[in-house]
Amino acid sequence: MTILDGNKISKDIKDEIAEEVIQIKSKGEKVPHLAAVLVGTDGASMTYVNSKVKDCEMVGFGSTLIDLPEETTEEKLLEVIQDLNTNDDIDGFIVQLPLPKHINEQKVLMAINPDKDVDGFHPVNVGKMTLDLPAFISATPFGILELLERYQIQTTGKHVVVIGRSHIVGRPMSILMSQKRKAGNATVTIAHSRTTNLENLTRQADIIIAALGIPEFLTGDMVKDGVTIVDVGITRIPDETKKRGYRLAGDVHFESVSPKAAYITPVPGGVGPMTRAMLLKNTLLARKRRN
DSSP states (O other): OEEOOHHHHHHHHHHHHHHHHHHHHHTTOOOOEEEEEEESOOHHHHHHHHHHHHHHHHHTOEEEEEEEOTTOOHHHHHHHHHHHHHOTTOOEEEEOSSOOTTSOHHHHHHHSOGGGBTTOOSHHHHHHHHTTOSOOOOHHHHHHHHHHHHTTOOOTTOEEEEEOOOTTTHHHHHHHHHSSSTTOOOEEEEEOTTOTTHHHHHTTOSEEEEOSOOTTOBOGGGSOTTEEEEEOOOEEEEOTTSTTSEEEEOSBOHHHHGGGEEEEOOSSSSHHHHHHHHHHHHHHHHHHHHO
């Protein structure tokens, strides 16, 4: 069994990006600049956004954090987005989700200039991705593809079962894995919480991508020997034996599944670091396209 080490691969990617930024600077050109908009004080969102700022510093990007109070109106947020859309110094930006309940997330995402949508959530980018046209691919699916490629996992002709149908991971993952690409050319089944006899599908799968948000859902009796497992989920589970009072668990029951797996991502340290790395890669791509 081989661990798909997202920490290691993401570091490799950041090192490659940092080297490219050095080359950009040596030519006297503008370095990539990523902006992040945070509304409110959600702890997980604050931690995630701050980590993105640190990632930018690590690779030599410019970064801007726009921290807005919880009571920010939808109109004000849309004004901030429009300013970022027209600011030539900003190559790409994200609006951290979730937003406060009084703000329409879909309206906000639609307001982002698709050419600066490095999260890859705008319908224009989703549509281009579906048609296999140049687009910003949402960072988590993009990271999974990169992980499979760098570990040289054979996907052509394989049966991939994607558990989860979200617009952020499940649906794009099912499309990308079926396309003509290095980590693609697979036969894909997309399953979800309403799928009947799900275990019959997962036992046939060569590759399983679990992204349904139910901790430790996929167990050892649901997979075959030699399977590749990509665990997208991460949930805090109360655990009094831990100093923090909780432990982190994925959608896969690691202890029972890993003995059967040929490859498996850990939680944490698997898909999560890849998501952050691919946001940087999208920002670099945005800067190149704008130039």
